Amino acid sequence: MRLHVVSFGCxxxxxxxxxxxxxxxxxxxxxxxxxxxxxxxVLNTCTVRQHAEDKALSLIGRLREWKDKDPERVLIVAGCAAERLGPWIQKRFPYVDLVVGAKSIEDYPRIVEEALGARFDALAETRQGFDGQGAGAGPRTGWASPCSAFVTIMRGCNYSCSYCIVPAVRGRELYRPLDTVLAEARAKVALGAKEITLLGQTVNSWHAADGQRQVFFPELLMRMGGIDGLERLRFESPHPHYVTDDMIAAMVGTPAVCGQLHLPIQSGSDRLLKIMRRSYDSAEILDKTARLRRAMPHVEVSTDIIVGFPSETEEDFERTLDLVRRLRPSWSYTFKYSPREGTESAKMADDVPDAAKEERLQRLNALCDELTEEALSARVGRVVEVLDEQGGFGRTGDGFKISWPETGPAGRVVKVRVIGTGRRVLKGESDERT
Ligand code: SF4
Known part of the structure; x- marks a missing residue:
């Protein structure tokens, strides 16, 4: 039996x-x-932006032909769009065998077994394992590359940012137990992971019981750092509220933690941040990143920014540019606002003309690109440590992609001398001295 997995989104x-x-x-x-x-x-859908949802729905439509060729085939649609549009998907695409929303992911194995167990038994020709490992051989799921693995530590979100559909489709925060997280991480390291990225919608809000006491995210970082063989530890996406002195101290005190923090700011206008319900202001962002940089001078900060949010004025936008100039992110993901059905902001007038959104996006991108180029150029001539993920391609600890002529097998942390830059990428040559 053969399985194809498609995932849209983050x-x-x-x-x-x-x-x-x-x-x-x-x-x-x-x-x-x-x-x-x-x-x-298995088609795992995303609904954060309309575009991602449209792509998933379009693929479901195209898979009709795939099903028609062999009705015994099984099509499962899961994830955030399945949560938002479940009954509609089932009605619009009756050939879909199972629709499972994102809130049901913890219950998903039971749902699949109940709905499709008998079908799978009929389909079974062989019980050889996934990726040839043998069934139940280990958690060979959630990998970014053969040596870089994901470990999801929490799901859902307790915030209510006015533009975001995630709380509606993923529900309140659920935290995976400490032992489960550590066991999965150890198992992935045993299977070859040199780097682990902890994942969660607000990943640093994670906490869990350890006997009689609560363990919070900073301690999790330190416990993860104690795993033998784990060379690099990353986490995404932290919420600014939980970027505490304890978290900064844990980053500094855990050598495996990479010098990179992705901190979504969304806007530099405190007025808009309130309407977005972001629960911080620009001063807090600057204060926390200044503390982090004092404690960890080599750290790089990246961010997400929305332009054209309802009621955004030129003055609001100038404040965003100002915050970006002061924050100096080495990397930025920028978006034009578009209303998402089911969110609070979708009820607000989408009153920034598209031409103004586009013009602001271009100005913002020009600034962000300049900062990225500065950060890339500053590395030329340096020797950096890179986790070689694909034989000549990998990332530096502070998150820059780099390519160099391959010199050995992937999966090692190697020294590379930066000799130039490309578009959003470093170019290098091996500096391994054998
Ligand atoms: S913190 Fe805000 S933007 Fe992030 S997932 Fe939660 S509601 Fe959405």
Whole structure:
């Protein structure tokens, strides 16, 4: 039996997509890259932006032909768009075998078993394992590359940012137990992971019981740092509220933690941040990042920014530019606001003309690109440590992509001399002295 997994959206969605494959892996499915070769497809959808949702729905439509070729094939649609539009998807695409929303992911193995167990038994030809490892061989799910793995530590979100659909489709925060997180991380390191990225919608709000006491995110970082063989530890996406002195101290005191923090600011206008319900202001962002940089001088900060939020004036936008100039992110993900049905801001007038949104986006991108280029250029001539993820391609500890002529097998942390820059990427040559 062969399985093809497609995930739309963020890293969490990719990690979830692979987790959604687990019950099928346990039934002996092997992974295939091409849908045509598959007996089953798991399509993990995203609904954060309309574009991502449209792409998933379009793919479901196109998969009708795939199903028609062999009605025994199984199509599972899961994730955030499935949560938001479940009954509609089932009605609009009746050939979908199972629709499972994001809130049900913890219950997903049971749902799959109940709905499709008998079908899978009928399909079974072999019980060889996923990726050839043998069924139940280990948590070979949630990998960014053969040596870099994801570990999801929490799901859902207790915030209510006015533009965001996530709390509606993923529900309140649920935290995975400490032992489960550590066990998964150790197992992934045993399977070859040199780097682990902890994932969660507000990843640093994680906490869990350890016997009689509560363990919070900073301690989790330190406990993770004690795992033998784990060379790099990252986490996404932290919420500014939980960037505390304790968290900064844990980052500094845990050598495996990479010098990189992705801190979504969204706007530099305190007036807009209130309307967005972001629960911080620009002064707090500057204060926390200044503390972090004092404690960890090599750290790089990256961010997310929205332009054209309802009622955004030129003055608000200038404040965003000002915050970006002061924050100096080495990397920025920028977006034009578009209303998302089901959110609070979708009820507000989308009153910034598209031409103004576009013009602001271009000005913002010009500034962000300049800062990225400065950060890249500052590295030319330096020797950096890189986790070689693909034989000549990897990331520096502070998050820059770098390529260099391959000199050895992937999966090692190697020294590379930076000799130039490309678009958003460093170019290097090996500096390994053997
Ligand atoms: S913190 Fe805000 S933007 Fe992030 S997932 Fe929660 S509601 Fe959405």
């Amino acid at each position: 890293q969490m969605s990719v990690a979830d997509g692979e987790e959604l494959a687990s019950p099928l892996k346990d039934r002996g499915f092997t992974a295939v890259a091409e849908p045509d070769a598959a007996n089953a497809i």
